[in-house]
Amino acid sequence: MSDELKRGLEGVLVAESELSHIDGDAGELVYRGYAIEDLAPDASYEEVVYLLWHGELPTREELDEFSEKMSKERELDDGVLAEIRELAEADEVPMAALRTVVSSLSAYDEDADHEDVTDLEANVRKGRRITAKIPTALAAFNRLRNGEDVVSPRQDLGHAANFLYMLNGEEPDEVLADTFDMALVLHADHGLNASTFSAMVTASTLSDMHSAVTSAVGTLAGSLHGGANANVMSMLKEIDDSDKDPKKWVQDALEGGRRVPGFGHRVYNVKDPRAVILGEKSEELGEAAGDMKWYDYSVAIEEYIGEEKGLAPNVDFYSASTYYQMGIPVDIYTPIFAMSRVGGWVAHVIEQYEDNRLIRPRARYVGDEDRTFAPVDER
Numbered sequence: 001m002s003d004e005l006k007r008g009l010e011g012v013l014v015a016e017s018e019l020s021h022i023d024g025d026a027g028e029l030v031y032r033g034y035a036i037e038d039l040a041p042d043a044s045y046e047e048v049v050y051l052l053w054h055g056e057l058p059t060r061e062e063l064d065e066f067s068e069k070m071s072k073e074r075e076l077d078d079g080v081l082a083e084i085r086e087l088a089e090a091d092e093v094p095m096a097a098l099r100t101v102v103s104s105l106s107a108y109d110e111d112a113d114h115e116d117v118t119d120l121e122a123n124v125r126k127g128r129r130i131t132a133k134i135p136t137a138l139a140a141f142n143r144l145r146n147g148e149d150v151v152s153p154r155q156d157l158g159h160a161a162n163f164l165y166m167l168n169g170e171e172p173d174e175v176l177a178d179t180f181d182m183a184l185v186l187h188a189d190h191g192l193n194a195s196t197f198s199a200m201v202t203a204s205t206l207s208d209m210h211s212a213v214t215s216a217v218g219t220l221a222g223s224l225h226g227g228a229n230a231n232v233m234s235m236l237k238e239i240d241d242s243d244k245d246p247k248k249w250v251q252d253a254l255e256g257g258r259r260v261p262g263f264g265h266r267v268y269n270v271k272d273p274r275a276v277i278l279g280e281k282s283e284e285l286g287e288a289a290g291d292m293k294w295y296d297y298s299v300a301i302e303e304y305i306g307e308e309k310g311l312a313p314n315v316d317f318y319s320a321s322t323y324y325q326m327g328i329p330v331d332i333y334t335p336i337f338a339m340s341r342v343g344g345w346v347a348h349v350i351e352q353y354e355d356n357r358l359i360r361p362r363a364r365y366v367g368d369e370d371r372t373f374a375p376v377d378e379r
């Protein structure tokens with residue numbers, strides 16, 4: 001047994017996976033052998049989820065069947081909708097609302113009581129229902145908290161377009177739908193990131209898919225992980241309100257001991273390849289709107305942090321200005337991340353079940369020793 005301490009499990013290999021490969025020095029991300037740069041512009045989110053869950057890109061026929069099965073699962077049960085209404089009335093934080101809803105979905109899932117939690121077919125069905133229902137739940141939550149009526153899902157729209165339709169009450173144009181679909185593709189999987197690992201730890205105890213995904217949502221919420229995308233936009237807005245030059249603002253923030261959201265990564269030592277693609281999208285949206293402010297602030301910050309700290313943007317940095325220019329509310333950026341990453345979580349949980357071993361590291365004990373116990377009234 002090695003006594004070498006690896007804080008944060010940095011660099012520790014704990015599993016073999018066929019799902020995604022990251023080369024942190026070259027800035028490369030590959031899903032099952034396909035480069036993210038090839039998938040992002042041309043593959044839909046449904047295609048990528050099929051790839052992650054089934055190992056191959058689907059044929060047209062396979063994709064149609066997969067998409068149809070998924071779109072049929074979009075509706076929420078009345079019990080779940082009632083719960084979402086209550087969460088919206090209680091002004092729950094969106095990621096907490098999503099965590100609660102994902103957990104509740106098992107009450108209405110006909111496979112939830114399956115005698116074998118590792119059963120592949122049942123887990124694909126559960127994964128499909130969770131993946132299909134998260135967008136409906138999120139859009140309903142957002143509308144209800146704004147005092148608007150819930151918009152029911154449509155089966156004739158793709159995963160990305162249907163979400164924007166339910167969120168805004170109108171069908172998105174092609175640019176919006178394609179941009180959003182691409183963002184979903186870019187966020188779908190990323191090795192053993194913290195939320196995925198959390199799902200794997202839960203699954204490794206032979207707990208079920210809903211529990212694993214619920215663990216993952218809770219883990220994604222934190223500001224060091226998925227929560228950073230909303231924090232990036234809050235920072236850009238703070239800079240705008242301050243009337244300070246973005247570089248000066250960031251300099252002051254760093255001197256004040258703040259971390260700059262959207263920068264740094266446990267695996268990438270160079271610019272995240274998804275940030276390259278999202279940066280281009282952010283620029284395009286700015287040009288189309290005739291307002292480059294958010295993109296320009298972002299570029300100025302990227303230059304400054306690169307020069308001063310040698311840190312590069314991660315996926316959360318340019319997704320922020322991209323979503324903002326698409327009119328998406330800032331506090332649902334992280335739930336949107338979950339809406340995509342669920343495809344990866346489900347794939348990793350399935351992979352974990354296929355070759356399961358309980359995940360259980362250990363800590364070096366540095367606490368007190370040999371203390372003498374005294375009953376409570378004698379202390």
Ligand SMILES: CC(=O)SCCNC(=O)CCNC(=O)[C@H](O)C(C)(C)COP(=O)(O)OP(=O)(O)OC[C@H]1O[C@@H](n2cnc3c(N)ncnc32)[C@H](O)[C@@H]1OP(=O)(O)O
Pocket residue numbers: 008223224225226228258259260261262263264265266267309311314315316
């Ligand atoms: C989808 C995702 O989860 S991507 C990541 C999203 N999170 C963020 O954007 C939050 C900001 N970034 C961070 O906090 C970190 O870069 C993390 C959490 C992503 C990675 O952290 P780790 O691999 O543990 O690196 P660690 O926290 O040890 O940082 C290494 C050094 O870089 C500095 N650093 C890292 N990121 C940042 C940052 N964003 N701003 C300022 N300094 C930073 C740290 O202060 C540290 O410096 P030090 O050694 O002088 O103390």
Ligand SMILES: O=C([O-])CC(=O)C(=O)O
Pocket residue numbers: 189190191192193194266267314315
């Ligand atoms: O991989 C990580 O550590 C963080 C993550 O989820 C991502 O970058 O998509």
